[in-house]
Amino acid sequence: MSFSYYGELCTEVYDLTKKIGQNSDRDIEYYRNRLKQCEGRILEAMTGSGRVLIPLLESGLIVDGIDYSPEMLASCRQRCEERGLVAHLYQSDLEELSLPESYEAIIIPGGSFMLIENREVSIKVLKRLYEHLQPGGRLILDFFLPDTNFECGPVGGTSTFSLPNGDSITMDSTLVEADIYSQCKVTYLKYEKWRNGALIQTELQRFAIRWYGVEEFKLILESIGFSEVVVSADFDYNQTPRNGKQIFIYEAIRK
DSSP states (O other): OOSSSSOOHHHHHHHHOOOOOOOOHHHHHHHHHHHHTSSSEEETTOTTOOOOOOOOHHHHOOOEEESHHHHHHHHHHHHHHHHHHOOOEEOOGGOOOEEEEEEEEEEEEETTGGGOOOOHHHHHHHHHHTTEEEEEEEEEEEEEESSSSSEEEEEEEEEEEEEESSSSEEEEEEEEETTTTTEEEEEEEEEEEEETTTEEEEEEEEEEEEEHHHHHHHHHHHHHHHEEEEEETTTBTTOOSTTTTTTTEEEEEOO
16 A cells, blocks of 8 residues: 555556546647647646647657656656657656756646645746746646535545456545645545455555635746736636636746
């Protein structure tokens, strides 16, 4: 049993539920359109197993990927190889980001930036990303506001996922922390893998998300040195956000 962020069982579920090219509210189309003029290198931070990275590679863009989870990167690497694609994939904590390249654009799709639980760490990450951008390079990322359920306890019952080899994985969620003041929620996820009715593997995941106010995050980006910050809603560029149920996309320029 492990207590991990994105371990083996979590990655298997992730691969089933976030397939390559699977659009989340049209996000892949949005990122592809916003990046289509890029001639230099692009970095997808928190790339996971390649849901977004691979379609961008297939469209002819030069995209590197970085993630903290070796399990996720192994899945991404295998998926790239199956498609005859070559990508530079790096395993690193973004807080300590130090890559040999500078980038024309850096993206963080899927609300993944919210997985950086500590506010001070999130600021350090943004600074590291800023330093890895070329002058005039763009940072593009998206996030959402959480649901209004702040009552700790079991969440949503048990989910079951069937694997191609006949095994199954069950997942139970329990909300253990919900701090409106600190803008953070922590859920414990318990994964169990079953084979022929027998439990063969267990994994625990601490899943934290931190959210930001729309104007708050814009001010954070500007305080780091980003300029020309554009906030869009629901993957329509420059559409003004109007309510808390929308997805918010930020695009900012390194001076």
